[in-house]
Amino acid sequence: MIEFDELEKKMVLKLVYYGPARSGKTTNLLKLHDLLSDEGRGGLMVLDTQDDRTIYFDLLPFFLMAPSGLRIKVKVYTVPGQVRHDATRKAVLQRADGVAFIADSQLTEKVNNSESFDNLEKNLSIVGLNIDKTPLVIQFNKRDLERIIPEPEIKTTWTPTGLPFFLASALEGNGVIETFSGLLGLMYDNIDRQYGLLAKHGLERETFLKKMTTKR
Amino acid sequence: MSIEERLSFIIGEEKELRDILTGEEILPLLERALKVGPLAARLLDQIGTVLWGVGHVETEKVLSVNCPLYLEGEKTGQIVLFGHENRQSELLIIAEFIAGTVNAMIVNNLKRMLTTEIHTTIVNQSYEELAASEAKYRDLAEKLEVKVEQRTSDLKQAHTILLQQEKMAAIGQLAAGVAHEINNPLGFIASNLNSLKKYSERFIEMIALYRQTIGKLSLPRETAVEFDDTWRKLKMDFIIADTEELLIQSLDGCKRVTKIVADLKAFSHIDDGGIVVIDINTELERILNVLSHWIPADAVIQKKFADLPGYPCDAAAVSQVFLNIIQNAIQTRESGLQLDLETIHDRNKIKVIISDNGPGMAPEVVKRIFDPFFTTREVGKGTGMGLATAYETMQSLGGRIEVDSKPGCGSIFIITFPVSEAVNV
Ligand SMILES: Nc1nc2c(ncn2[C@@H]2O[C@H](COP(=O)(O)OP(=O)(O)O)[C@@H](O)[C@H]2O)c(=O)[nH]1
Ligand SMILES: [Mg+2]
Numbered sequence: 038m039i040e041f042d043e044l045e046k047k048m049v050l051k052l053v054y055y056g057p058a059r060s061g062k063t064t065n066l067l068k069l070h071d072l073l074s075d076e077g078r079g080g081l082m083v084l085d086t087q088d089d090r091t092i093y094f095d096l097l098p099f100f101l102m103a104p105s106g107l108r109i110k111v112k113v114y115t116v117p118g119q120v121r122h123d124a125t126r127k128a129v130l131q132r133a134d135g136v137a138f139i140a141d142s143q144l145t146e147k148v149n150n151s152e153s154f155d156n157l158e159k160n161l162s163i164v165g166l167n168i169d170k171t172p173l174v175i176q177f178n179k180r181d182l183e184r185i186i187p188e189p190e191i192k193t194t195w196t197p198t199g200l201p202f203f204l205a206s207a208l209e210g211n212g213v214i215e216t217f218s219g220l221l222g223l224m225y226d227n228i229d230r231q232y233g234l235l236a237k238h239g240l241e242r243e244t245f246l247k248k249m250t251t252k253r
Numbered sequence: 254m255s256i257e258e259r260l261s262f263i264i265g266e267e268k269e270l271r272d273i274l275t276g277e278e279i280l281p282l283l284e285r286a287l288k289v290g291p292l293a294a295r296l297l298d299q300i301g302t303v304l305w306g307v308g309h310v311e312t313e314k315v316l317s318v319n320c321p322l323y324l325e326g327e328k329t330g331q332i333v334l335f336g337h338e339n340r341q342s343e344l345l346i347i348a349e350f351i352a353g354t355v356n357a358m359i360v361n362n363l364k365r366m367l368t369t370e371i372h373t374t375i376v377n378q379s380y381e382e383l384a385a386s387e388a389k390y391r392d393l394a395e396k397l398e399v400k401v402e403q404r405t406s407d408l409k410q411a412h413t414i415l416l417q418q419e420k421m422a423a424i425g426q427l428a429a430g431v432a433h434e435i436n437n438p439l440g441f442i443a444s445n446l447n448s449l450k451k452y453s454e455r456f457i458e459m460i461a462l463y464r465q466t467i468g469k470l471s472l473p474r475e476t477a478v479e480f481d482d483t484w485r486k487l488k489m490d491f492i493i494a495d496t497e498e499l500l501i502q503s504l505d506g507c508k509r510v511t512k513i514v515a516d517l518k519a520f521s522h523i524d525d526g527g528i529v530v531i532d533i534n535t536e537l538e539r540i541l542n543v544l545s546h547w548i549p550a551d552a553v554i555q556k557k558f559a560d561l562p563g564y565p566c567d568a569a570a571v572s573q574v575f576l577n578i579i580q581n582a583i584q585t586r587e588s589g590l591q592l593d594l595e596t597i598h599d600r601n602k603i604k605v606i607i608s609d610n611g612p613g614m615a616p617e618v619v620k621r622i623f624d625p626f627f628t629t630r631e632v633g634k635g636t637g638m639g640l641a642t643a644y645e646t647m648q649s650l651g652g653r654i655e656v657d658s659k660p661g662c663g664s665i666f667i668i669t670f671p672v673s674e675a676v677n678v
Contacts, residue, residue, distance in 0.1 A: 039265045051265050079326020084364055093371050094264075098325040112265045112325075124382075128374040129264050 039112070039132055041232070049110045050228065052220060053130055056139035057146065057153035058118030061178040064207040065139060066097045066115055069217055072210060074251040077101050093117065094129050101248045104239035111221075111249065118153065126156070131164045135172035135224040137216055142177045142185035142204075172223030175202040176216040181209055218250050264371060270298050270322065270330045273362045276305050279355070283307045286334070286351055290343055293335040296322075296355070310335045318344045320352035324359055410624075410641070432514040439514065443507040450500040457493050516542045530563040531571065533603060533670075537594055540575050548583050552590040559598050564670060566650060574643040574654075578607050578666045581640070585611020585664070602652075603672050608665040614658040622656065 040049040054062040063083070070081040077100055084093035095115040102108050116126040130136075138157060140150040161168050177191055188204065195202045201219050205212025225234065225242050234240045274296070283294040284307050292315065293308030315335050322330040332352045336344045467480065484490075516539050541554065548554070564571075582592055590609065597604040614622070623644040640654075647654050651671045658664035 039263055040267055047267070049265065049267055075326075077326075079323070080360070082325075082360070082364060082367075084368055093368055096265075096325075096367070098327075100325075100327055110267070110325075110327075114265070124375040124379060125371055128371055132263055132265075 038134055038228075046105075046107045047110070048107060048228075048232070049112065050134045050224065051132055052111060052113045052135045052137065052224065053133045054113065054115040054137050054139055055126070055130070055153070055157050056118055057141060057149040058120075060118060060139045060141040060146070060150075060153075061205075061207040062115040062118065062139045063095050065137075065176070065178070065205075065213050065216070066095050066113060068207055068210045068213040069113070070097055072214060072252055074253050076251065077248060093125060099249055101245070103234065105237065107238045107240075109240075113217075123156070123160070127160050127164055130160050130166070133164075133166065133171065134228065135220045136161075136174075137220045138173065138175045139207075140175060140177050142179045143182055144184050144186060147186065170227075172220060172227055173200055174216060174219045174223065175200055176205050176212065177202065178205045178207050178212075180204050180211070181206040214250055214252075218246055221246055221249050264367075264374065266370075268324070268363070268366070270296075270324065270359070271304055273324070273359055273366065274304070274355070278358060279305045280307065282351060282354060286347055289347060290340055291334040291336045291347060294351070295333045295335075296330065297333060298330045299328075304330070308335070314338050316341060316344075318348045320348045322352060322355055322359065324363070411645075432518045435510070435514050439507060439510055443504065443511070446500060446504050446507060450497070450504065453496050453500060457496065460489075460493070512542070527567070528565050529568050530565045531568045533561050533564055533571075533605060534558040534596055536568070536572050537575055537579075537596070537605070540572060540579055541594075543576070544579060544583060547580070548592075549586070549588055549590050551588055552583065552586075552592060555591070555593045557593070557595040559596050561596055561598050561603055562672060564603060564672065566670075567646075570646045571650075574646050574668060575605070575607075577640060577643045578654075578668070582607055582609040582611065582664070582666075585609050598672075601672055603670040605668040605670075606665060607668070608663060610663045613660045613662045613664055614656075615660050619656055619658050623654070 079098040082096040097113045099111040203216040295306040319333045595606040
């Protein structure tokens with residue numbers, strides 16, 4: 038959590054889209070920006086890029102107000118996927134309330150995916166986050182392409198981990214909201230347990246998800 | 254210092270308009286605006302506080318228009334323009350224009366700030382990592398130092414062992430030299446004693462004949478008494494009986510000295526420089542002989558020797574190995590010693606197993622017995638060098654020494670020789 042100010046009635050949360058370079062993290066945010074209503078969210082801020090590659094991060098901010106008057110802000114970030122930007126990834130990952138791991142479904146990207154996932158595990162522990170307690174969802178992106186990891190294989194690999202996984206084509210806009218919504222749900226449960234979103238602030242899970250994912 | 258402590262920014266920390274905009278940017282913009290109509294212009298924050306403003310509002314016939322400012326999509330302030338009542342639509346356009354410009358400024362400044370923030374964060378983190386890697390480097394240097402120390406002590410140890418081996422060789426040479434010197438006089442002593450024994454037998458025989466003859470003669474009484482008195486006074490009966498005994502004992506002693514000298518010479522292998530073929534069983538026997546003086550009288554020694562092939566080696570060094578271990582074994586007990594020597598020929602190795610029923614050793618002692626200068630006995634009895642030298646010798650032969658020992662259970666030393674080079678003696 039970035040910030041929680043009870044007096045000011047403000048809570049600032051952070052979600053991070055993590056994954057190997059060019060797996061479609063920025064495209065995910067672009068699609069969320071395109072598909073979701075302007076109400077309660079800001080513009081997509083794309084920090085300097087180099088040949089369409091993210092060097093800093095992208096940011097899509099959301100905000101809503103709980104019935105108690107608590108203003109909740111959710112900032113969604115992407116990280117640069119390239120190996121050399123590890124320091125930036127760590128910086129962005131600090132105090133994250135949830136992570137969506139965007140994997141590239143293409144068979145050729147298997148190694149990159151697993152290296153990036155290892156890197157996520159390492160960096161989570163470096164910034165002091167417990168991987169077992171941090172909301173985490175996996176997205177297998179680029180399902181529109183050929184020569185991709187088959188669905189049954191994904192199922193057999195990921196079902197035992199208990200981590201929710203989603204199939205998506207960010208380019209076509211499929212599975213993007215589902216992934217986001219899945220992550221928001223896990224984050225809600227986590228924050229609710231600690232801060233009583235429902236009990237203290239009257240914010241129901243359904244309402245929260247609906248407000249955050251209203252389409253245009 | 255933890256990352257948390259060094260961190261001056263958290264990516265995503267909330268900001269306000271006053272953090273993002275500066276008077277230097279806003280005031281010229283507002284002043285420009287006044288030139289085209291408005292009487293006054295203000296930039297207000299979320300709760301209506303004027304952050305920057307220009308112009309005065311004095312007359313009554315004034316109206317105001319406002320336009321919102323956004324920060325990350327949220328309304329966080331506004332631009333307010335004051336002007337003449339009849340200029341409302343104009344004011345609105347100008348306000349719209351200024352707000353648009355300020356909103357673009359907000360986004361750009363925010364981007365720049367975020368970029369700077371992440372830079373700062375990364376620099377801090379890199380500093381952390383640098384410090385960490387520096388620590389790692391220091392650690393490495395320390396490890397290197399330890400390694401150098403280790404290596405130095407290894408070299409020292411090797412040097413000491415070499416010195417010891419040289420010393421042993423010198424002692425062996427000395428012993429062999431002394432043995433050689435003893436051999437010659439010993440030879441004539443023995444042969445003379447043998448002659449003396451024969452001569453004395455003749456003396457005795459002759460004396461007996463004299464006595465017998467004198468007894469038959471009728472001598473004056475006085476002379477006869479003197480004869481008998483002197484015979485008794487000189488204890489001639491005892492002397493005659495004892496002379497033979499003395500000579501037998503002396504000859505026996507001579508034989509023993511001869512054997513010891515021969516063993517000592519053989520054991521030192523002084524005559525066979527370099528590699529010779531030895532029979533390990535014979536070497537063991539010889540060592541028991543050399544050590545015979547130190548073996549407690551009531552000791553029980555069991556030998557179980559297998560038929561062994563001849564073993565080519567530096568014989569002096571190998572017998573040193575046996576000597577050291579057996580010497581240790583016989584020192585474990587002053588009485589009730591049971592010493593077992595066993596040799597085994599097993600395809601490509603020869604094993605010599607030397608076990609005692611001494612007090613045994615604790616694991617931490619076992620671990621160190623092959624260290625030079627390590628000794629459990631009081632100063633003077635052992636240099637503590639023997640086992641280290643033995644260990645070194647076996648290693649150079651491609652063999653090894655193993656120890657099995659527990660307190661209260663005696664010790665077993667197993668010496669293994671590789672025998673690819675074994676030949677028949
Ligand atoms: N075919 C296909 N291409 C995609 C998909 N998602 C992203 N891409 C493409 O992959 C490239 C990298 O995407 P980007 O979002 O910049 O990746 P990032 O490095 O993870 O931010 C771009 O050319 C995207 O158009 C997808 O679902 N299908
Ligand atoms: Mg990107």
